[in-house]
Amino acid sequence: MELTGGCHCGAVRYAAEAEPFDATFCHCADCRRIAGAPLVAWFSVPRETFRFVKGKPRRYASSARVERGFCADCGTPLTYRHLDHSRGLDITTASLDDPSLVPPRDHVFFASHLPWMVPGDTLRRYATTRKAG
Ligand SMILES: [Zn+2]
Ligand SMILES: [Zn+2]
Numbered sequence: 001m002e003l004t005g006g007c008h009c010g011a012v013r014y015a016a017e018a019e020p021f022d023a024t025f026c027h028c029a030d031c032r033r034i035a036g037a038p039l040v041a042w043f044s045v046p047r048e049t050f051r052f053v054k055g056k057p058r059r060y061a062s063s064a065r066v067e068r069g070f071c072a073d074c075g076t077p078l079t080y081r082h083l084d085h086s087r088g089l090d091i092t093t094a095s096l097d098d099p100s101l102v103p104p105r106d107h108v109f110f111a112s113h114l115p116w117m118v119p120g121d122t123l124r125r126y127a128t129t130r131k132a133g
Contacts, residue, residue: 001017002016003016003017003091005097007070008071009076010054011055013053013054014050014079015051015053016051017049020044021043022090023093023102023103023104025040025041025106025123026042026107027039027110030063038117039117041099042093043102043104044089044090045089047081057070057071065083066080067083068080068081069081077095078092078095079091106123106125108128108129108130109127109129110127
């Protein structure tokens with residue numbers, strides 16, 4: 001599917017022609033603080049399907065081997081890339097032009113969730129990563 005999106009001010013725009021995978025809600029403390037939000041919805045696409053079509057994000061290493069991209073003008077978090085995982089690039093679902101296209105399928109880092117952030121869904125909750133179970 002053709003996925004397009006960008007930041008709030010419009011300086012950075014992206015597109016990906018891909019079937020999204022690993023759509024999730026992340027409750028980790030890094031995502032939370034970087035977004036200033038109780039959780040962040042993400043999905044992944046194969047890296048080669050993704051391109052910036054307008055502007056370039058600023059990059060920030062939120063931890064070792066991790067690169068987050070955000071708009072330097074308005075601050076919208078856009079991408080997450082683990083440099084050791086060559087396959088996928090993560091994109092913030094809410095930066096899509098139509099976020100309803102990519103519903104999250106599970107919760108990750110639920111062990112870090114805020115006590116007052118109580119999801120009303122029945123999606124699977126992983127304590128940390130999907131891989132760890
Ligand atoms: Zn912006
Ligand atoms: Zn996270």
